[in-house]
Amino acid sequence: xxxxxxxxxxxxxxxxxxxxxxxxxxxxxxxxxxxxxxxxxxxxxxxxxxxxxxxxxxxxxxxxxxxxxxxxxxxxxxxxxxxxxxxxxxxxxxxxxxxxxxxxxxxxxxxxx
Amino acid sequence: xxxxxxxxxxxxxxxxxxxxxxxxxxxxxxxxxxxxxxxxxxxxxxxxxxxxxxxxxxxxxxxxxxxxxxxxxxxxxxxxxxxxxxxxxxxxxxxxxxxxxxxxxxxxx
Numbered sequence: 021x022x023x024x025x026x027x028x029x030x031x032x033x034x035x036x037x038x039x040x041x042x043x044x045x046x047x048x049x050x051x052x053x054x055x056x057x058x059x060x061x062x063x064x065x066x067x068x069x070x071x072x073x074x075x076x077x078x079x080x081x082x083x084x085x086x087x088x089x090x091x092x093x094x095x096x097x098x099x100x101x102x103x104x105x106x107x108x109x110x111x112x113x114x115x116x117x118x119x120x121x122x123x124x125x126x127x128x129x130x131x132x133x
Numbered sequence: 134x135x136x137x138x139x140x141x142x143x144x145x146x147x148x149x150x151x152x153x154x155x156x157x158x159x160x161x162x163x164x165x166x167x168x169x170x171x172x173x174x175x176x177x178x179x180x181x182x183x184x185x186x187x188x189x190x191x192x193x194x195x196x197x198x199x200x201x202x203x204x205x206x207x208x209x210x211x212x213x214x215x216x217x218x219x220x221x222x223x224x225x226x227x228x229x230x231x232x233x234x235x236x237x238x239x240x241x242x
Contacts, residue, residue, distance in 0.1 A: 026176075054229050063137075063220070063232040064177075077228060110176050119165045119184060122222075122230060124176030 022047035026111050026125035034133050039084075039098040041128050043111030046092065051113040053094040054122065055086055058108040070094060071116070106132045135160040135225055139233035146240050149210045154236045156221035157203040165224040166204050168197050170217045171235065177220055211240045 023046045033039060045051050052071050056064040066079045068086035076086050083102050087095045094111055109128045114120040136159045146152055156166070165184050169177035181190040183199035190197045194215065196207040206219055218237045222230035 061142075061234065063234040064222075064230075066229045069228050079228070112176075118226070119182065119224060121167050121179045121182055123179060124169075126176045127174070129174070 022113075022123065024111060024113055024123060024125040026109075026128055028128060029126065030129045030131075032131045032133060033101050035103055036100050039096070039101050039105070039130070041096040041109055041111075041130075043094040043096075043125055044092055045113045048092070048113070048115065050091060050116060052116060052120075053088060054112040054114075055094065055096050056110040056112065058110060058127075060108075064110065068096070101132050103132050106130055135223065135227070135231045137221060137223055137231050137233040139219075139221060139236050141236060142234070143237040144239070146208075146211055146238070148212055148240055148242050151207070151209045151211070153208070154206040154219055154238070155203060156206070156233055158221075158223050159202075160223050160225045160231070162225050163223055164226050166199055167222045167224070167230060168195075168204070168206055169220040169222065171220055172217050180219075208238070211238075213240045213242050216240045 026043050054069045055067040058064050070076050070088045084098050111125045112122040114122050138157050140155045168180040171177040181197040186201045188199050194209050198205045216239050218235040220235045222232040
């Protein structure tokens, strides 16, 4: 069966510090990978998605970047965090093809001080 | 622009009191509608996929239905463990799903 891992679960960082969140998927190959941010009481905002190694598409201009160094690894980064980067970050994967449900990790709660 | 609206924002039920959650959508070409359950501090958990109007899916006390404009998640005789936020998302062939803001369901014993 397939599993998705995200870490860390919780992170408190000062403004201006760098960020690295990691997501890995097991039990499948060549998944589509996604990073979302979820604000309290709001829906999921798509940040990045990837259909293959080194292929990253950004949905919104922001202070964040993403990389996919391996087939089942997806990394969300920032060089300098802003207060507005606080939120709940979720990684998700799907099989390639249409009509595939997304499967989510348990998220990272990021607080910027 | 694709839009997904969920209502109500919050719903409080007594145990055993059946109700429905609504997900209405305005999209250009629906390929699939997905329902998720999200517990506090956790990622959304996939429940159902609906592909065409008239389709229904069931799982325990949950039943999802789909029309050309909206989807309903019916909860029959809910229990406290059904308390969660329920999200719907639509697939229109774009890069990823477009999600609604969710309905926070609280079932009191």
